Each structure stands twice: as C-alpha cells, then as structure tokens.
Amino acid sequence: MRNMMRVRSSNLSVFSILLQTHVKSTCFYYSYVVVKPISPASLFNLNPCSTFSAMAMKPHLQFFSSSTTSPNSTYAASNVPLIIEPKEDASIIDDDDNDEDYEDDETHFRPLSSGDESLTRDIRTIVGILGELGSNPSETKNELEHSGITASSELVVGVLSHFRSNWEAAFTFFLWAAKQPGYTHSVREYHSMISILGKMRKFDTAWALIDEMRMNGGLSSSPTSPSLVTPQTLLIMIRRYCAVHDVGRAINTFYAYKRFKFEVGIDEFQGLLSALCRYKNMPDAEHLLFCNKNVFPFNTKSFNIILNGWCNVIVSPREGERIWREMSKRGIQHDVVSYGCLISCYSKACNLNKVLKLFNRMKEMEIVPDRKVYNAVIHALAKGRLVKEAINLMKTMEDKGIAPNIVSYNSLIKPLCRARKIEEAREVFDDMLCRGLSPTIRTYHAFFRILRTGDEVFVLLEKMRKMGCHPNTDTYIMLIRKFCRWRQLDNVFKLWSEMIQNGVDPDRSSYIVLIHGLFLNGKLEEAHKYYIEMKEKHLIPEPKTDEMLQAWLSSKHISECQMKDLECNRLDCSQSGKNARVITRRFDQTRDFRRQPETRRVVRERGFSLWELKDLRS
Numbered sequence: 246m247r248n249m250m251r252v253r254s255s256n257l258s259v260f261s262i263l264l265q266t267h268v269k270s271t272c273f274y275y276s277y278v279v280v281k282p283i284s285p286a287s288l289f290n291l292n293p294c295s296t297f298s299a300m301a302m303k304p305h306l307q308f309f310s311s312s313t314t315s316p317n318s319t320y321a322a323s324n325v326p327l328i329i330e331p332k333e334d335a336s337i338i339d340d341d342d343n344d345e346d347y348e349d350d351e352t353h354f355r356p357l358s359s360g361d362e363s364l365t366r367d368i369r370t371i372v373g374i375l376g377e378l379g380s381n382p383s384e385t386k387n388e389l390e391h392s393g394i395t396a397s398s399e400l401v402v403g404v405l406s407h408f409r410s411n412w413e414a415a416f417t418f419f420l421w422a423a424k425q426p427g428y429t430h431s432v433r434e435y436h437s438m439i440s441i442l443g444k445m446r447k448f449d450t451a452w453a454l455i456d457e458m459r460m461n462g463g464l465s466s467s468p469t470s471p472s473l474v475t476p477q478t479l480l481i482m483i484r485r486y487c488a489v490h491d492v493g494r495a496i497n498t499f500y501a502y503k504r505f506k507f508e509v510g511i512d513e514f515q516g517l518l519s520a521l522c523r524y525k526n527m528p529d530a531e532h533l534l535f536c537n538k539n540v541f542p543f544n545t546k547s548f549n550i551i552l553n554g555w556c557n558v559i560v561s562p563r564e565g566e567r568i569w570r571e572m573s574k575r576g577i578q579h580d581v582v583s584y585g586c587l588i589s590c591y592s593k594a595c596n597l598n599k600v601l602k603l604f605n606r607m608k609e610m611e612i613v614p615d616r617k618v619y620n621a622v623i624h625a626l627a628k629g630r631l632v633k634e635a636i637n638l639m640k641t642m643e644d645k646g647i648a649p650n651i652v653s654y655n656s657l658i659k660p661l662c663r664a665r666k667i668e669e670a671r672e673v674f675d676d677m678l679c680r681g682l683s684p685t686i687r688t689y690h691a692f693f694r695i696l697r698t699g700d701e702v703f704v705l706l707e708k709m710r711k712m713g714c715h716p717n718t719d720t721y722i723m724l725i726r727k728f729c730r731w732r733q734l735d736n737v738f739k740l741w742s743e744m745i746q747n748g749v750d751p752d753r754s755s756y757i758v759l760i761h762g763l764f765l766n767g768k769l770e771e772a773h774k775y776y777i778e779m780k781e782k783h784l785i786p787e788p789k790t791d792e793m794l795q796a797w798l799s800s801k802h803i804s805e806c807q808m809k810d811l812e813c814n815r816l817d818c819s820q821s822g823k824n825a826r827v828i829t830r831r832f833d834q835t836r837d838f839r840r841q842p843e844t845r846r847v848v849r850e851r852g853f854s855l856w857e858l859k860d861l862r863s
C-alpha cells in the first residue's frame with residue numbers, strides 16, 4: 246500500500262492507483278488492439294520535373310493542373326473503397342509532422358489497387374447491403390447470408406474502414422464474417438473493430454471482443470490456449486478512454502497488463518503518458534509522472550512526452566518553459582527532441598525571436614539539429630514572411646545530409662498560402678514535385694483554404710484524386726464549412742453525397758458542421774433531418790446543437806398551435822357574424838321605429854368597419 250498514489254483528474258474525480266499490486270477483479274477486461282504495421286507504398290511516381298508555366302488557368306490554380314499523374318490515376322477519381330492500415334504504435338514525440346494535430350485514429354487509408362477488382366466489387370456490395378441497416382436489420386442479415394461473398398481478411402478490413410464511424414453496420418458485418426466457413430478473425434481485424442467501438446464509446450462491447458480474443462478468437466475454451474490479446478490491444482483501449490477524457494478507466498486498463506500477464510515496464514508507462522498527452526489530459530499525465538518517480542524513474546523521454554504535450558498539443562509556451570526548467574532542476578538532460586518540442590511550440594505561437602534564440606543555443610551546446618527541428622524553424626521563418634531565409638535554411642539542412650521531406654515543404658507552403666503569396670507557394674510546390682515528393686492531404690488543405698469559388702474547389706478535388714491523394718473527413722468538413730459560409734448549399738449537398746459515395750462515412754464532426762451550416766443559412770427543416778439521422782447513428786450532438794434545434798422545434802410547435810387557434814377563431818367569428826346579422830334583421834322588424842330616433846349602426850365584418858346611415862322612418 247506504500248506505493249498507492251492519489252491522482253485528481255481534471256474533472257475533480259478522485260481515484261487511487263496501485264502500481265505494484267495485482268489488479269482487483271472487475272466485471273470486464275481492459276485491453277488494446279495492435280495492428281501489425283504495413284509499410285505504405287508510394288502513392289504515385291512523379292515525373293522528375295513538372296512544368297506549370299504553360300497553364301492557362303489563374304495563377305493560384307496553375308499548380309493544381311499539372312499533367313503529372315500517378316499510376317493510380319486511372320482509378321483514383323472513381324469511387325474506390327479504402328483499406329484501413331494500422332500504424333505502428335509510437336510516442337507522440339516521434340511524430341515528424343509537428344505542426345499538425347494528431348489524427349483521431351491510429352490508422353491511415355489506402356485505395357485498393359486495380360488488381361483487386363473482385364475485392365472492390367465485394368466491398369461495394371457489402372456496403373450497399375449494410376447501408377440500409379437501420380430500416381430492417383433482419384432483412385439485412387438475410388441479404389448478407391445470400392450475397393454469395395466469401396469472407397477474407399482484406400474484405401473485412403476494407404468494409405470496416407468504410408464504416409469506421411458507423412459501429413452498428415461495422416459490428417453486424419464483423420459478426421457475420423466470423424460465422425463464415427473457412428475464415429477466422431485475426432488480430433488485425435479484431436483491432437480494427439475494437440478501435441471503431443472505442444471511438445463510438447461502445448466500451449462494453451469492445452471488452453467483450455477482447456475477452457473473445459483472450460479465448461483465442463472464441464475457438465477454444467481451454468484456459469491454456471494462446472490468447473490473441475497483445476499489449477497493443479490494451480493500448481488501443483487506453484487511447485480511446487483518453488480520447489473521451491475518462492482517465493480513471495484508462496489507468497484501470499493499464500492495470501490489465503498484469504491480468505493478461507504482460508510485463509509492465511517503463512515503455513508501457515510511457516505509452517500511458519503518451520496517450521494521456523495526445524488527448525490533452527495534461528494535468529493527469531504530469532501528475533502520474535511525478536507521483537511514480539520511485540516506480541518508474543525519471544528519464545529524458547518521459548519528460549519529453551510531457552513537454553511535447555504542453556508544447557505541441559496544448560501549445561502553451563508558458564507551461565512548456567515550466568517543464569523545461571523542471572528538467573534542469575531535476576538534472577534531466579535536454580536532448581534534440583526536447584529542443585524540437587520547445588522550438589515547435591514557439592513556432593506555432595509565432596515567436597520567431599525565441600525560435601532563433603533557442604536554435605542558436607543548440608549550436609552552442611553542440612546538439613545537432615534533426616529534421617524536426619529544421620522543419621519547425623523553417624515554418625517559423627515562413628510564417629514571419631522570411632521566405633528567402635527559410636529556403637536558405639532548407640538548403641543548409643540538405644548540405645548537412647538531412648534531406649527535406651514533405652513536412653519540410655508543407656512547413657513552407659502553408660504559411661505562404663495563409664499570407665496569400667500564391668506564386669511563391671507554387672514555386673515551392675513545383676520544387677517538391679521535382680524532388681519526387683508526393684503532396685499529402687495537408688498540402689492540398691493549405692491550397693483549399695485560399696480558394697474563392699466553387700469551381701476552383703472542384704477542380705482541385707479532381708486533381709487531388711488524379712494525383713492519388715484521396716480527400717478524408719477533414720477535407721470534406723473544411724469544404725462544407727467553406728460552402729456554407731458562401732451560402733452555396735447546392736455544393737454542400739453535392740459534397741455530402743460525394744463523401745458517402747467515396748467511402749468516407751460521416752462522423753460526429755461532419756454532422757455537426759453540416760447541421761450548423763444549414764441552420765445558419767435558414768434551412769431549418771434540412772438541418773433537423775440530418776440531426777435525426779445523426780441521432781439514429783448513435784452519434785452524440787454537441788449541447789449547442791441540441792439547444793439550437795430544440796429551441797427551433799419548440800418555437801415551431803408553438804407557431805403551429807397558434808396558427809391552428811387562429812384558424813379556429815376565424816371560423817368561429819365567421820359563424821357568429823352570420824348569426825348576428827340574422828338576429829339583427831329580426832330585431833329591426835319587431836322594434837317600434839316610431840319611438841326610436843334615427844340611429845347609426847356599426848357593421849364589423851372581416852376586420853373592417855363600415856358606417857351605414859339608416860333612415861328608420863323610410
């Protein structure tokens with residue numbers, strides 16, 4: 246009990262951690278899924294040098310219209326399913342692209358090759374069957390049984406990648422595939438499914454799958470049978486809990502390493518710290534580090550994980566400097582990664598002076614800058630509109646044997662696009678192609694942000710596909726938001742349909758952006774329709790979205806009630822007016838007109854008043 250430490254999470258909940266004792270029995274198991282990494286193939290081969298000078302388009306579109314295409318261009322523009330590929334587990338401090346937010350999924354996607362036509366056809370068939378899952382689940386399962394499709398590892402991963410934001414469809418197919426003769430799920434498929442369930446917060450179902458993995462995929466009930474659960478399986482669940490800021494369950498999952506008889510060392514502890522930092526649980530991660538110094542001694546990498554979290558996830562120079570001083574105070578040596586984290590933070594905070602000061606200090610300390618440090622300084626110089634200096638530094642970097650990569654060029658292109666220096670951005674883009682580097686999704690995002698017409702957007706989208714780079718969810722979200730600002734709702738719906746057709750299943754963020762955009766453009770009925778669709782997929786709307794639409798529904802209901810009441814009142818008034826005129830005529834016939842003076846009577850009909858002068862003696 247001496248090693249018990251109390252950690253107060255950011256939501257003020259208190260929980261205890263026993264890092265040197267066995268885990269108490271729980272009603273479910275904690276685990277994380279690991280997928281064996283597959284080295285990504287080159288997206289396309291580029292012509293060594295492409296010329297853009299002959300283009301007749303506008304200057305800021307010239308570099309989108311190069312004749313340079315990839316071998317995949319024959320199918321890239323078509324509706325080709327994407328295959329999900331798990332990434333090797335890595336600490337966030339190893340992410341080379343330090344200027345970008347981290348992806349929500351530890352996966353990337355690749356299009357199927359032209360040789361997989363049969364697999365592509367099967368994936369499309371399955372996707373079409375599962376598309377109407379909500380209407381009649383039993384009929385959907387029956388169609389799957391009679392589809393005649395043979396289950397395979399590539400088929401399962403391909404379908405799961407399509408439904409990565411629709412856990413019901415993904416899980417229905419996953420269960421169906423498990424029952425097919427001649428096929429059993431491997432660790433790869435289990436990890437893909439568990440990742441989807443964790444993303445959609447279906448943690449109990451994810452743990453049920455992990456328990457199935459523990460029983461060797463459900464094929465053996467013997468306790469001595471080898472388990473499919475790996476340390477990466479637990480790490481997936483840790484990351485998913487960290488993503489929803491459930492730090493307590495993330496730490497309980499860390500306990501499960503012992504339950505599954507895995508060794509718990511400094512690497513596993515750093516994996517927990519990295520997951521916490523990755524999703525902005527910085528106070529909890531820092532507290533864990535300091536409270537466990539006797540169990541997991543301090544080292545540079547552990548501090549670098551915390552430093553990187555404050556610098557590149559939260560982007561707080563103040564907190565980054567505090568951790569930097571804490572390292573010096575405790576005798577922890579700063580290495581090139583430490584300098585890279587802080588320089589990147591200053592770069593993002595547009596503090597060029599501190600970037601250059603720290604960069605010079607590295608030279609004084611005889612610490613050789615790596616590619617990440619150079620990229621951060623290049624980005625800071627470009628943001629400070631010192632483009633020539635940034636290009637010169639890139640040349641210096643190359644002279645020292647460090648070849649610029651796509652992140653280096655993106656570090657130049659993005660600031661140039663933000664500053665609307667289109668010609669200079671085009672020149673950098675040309676040089677990147679001449680070096681045989683393939684533009685990434687982030688390269689195109691930089692150019693999308695400076696476009697001003699719908700035609701330009703769709704031209705770039707088409708060029709992007711031909712170059713073998715497929716739009717992802719972030720691309721569509723950015724463009725939908727842009728078209729909503731421009732009030733081009735036809736293009737909004739066009740993009741939404743295209744996104745679904747291209748196998749990019751709308752996620753929570755996609756629906757939120759679409760609903761808000763439609764609502765602000767006065768398309769309230771359409772916004773409500775997509776809100777209902779979002780709820781049917783068990784995606785949780787933002788509280789602001791709920792309040793907005795509930796207020797509209799309430800006012801709509803009140804207006805409808807008022808209209809009904811008004812209509813009823815009109816009918817009642819019309820009927821009472823007829824009766825009143827009949828009674829008046831009868832009264833006029835029976836009254837003694839000889840004793841009554843001349844009178845003036847008001848007749849009210851349909852909201853107007855008419856004065857009639859009656860000579861009662863006539």
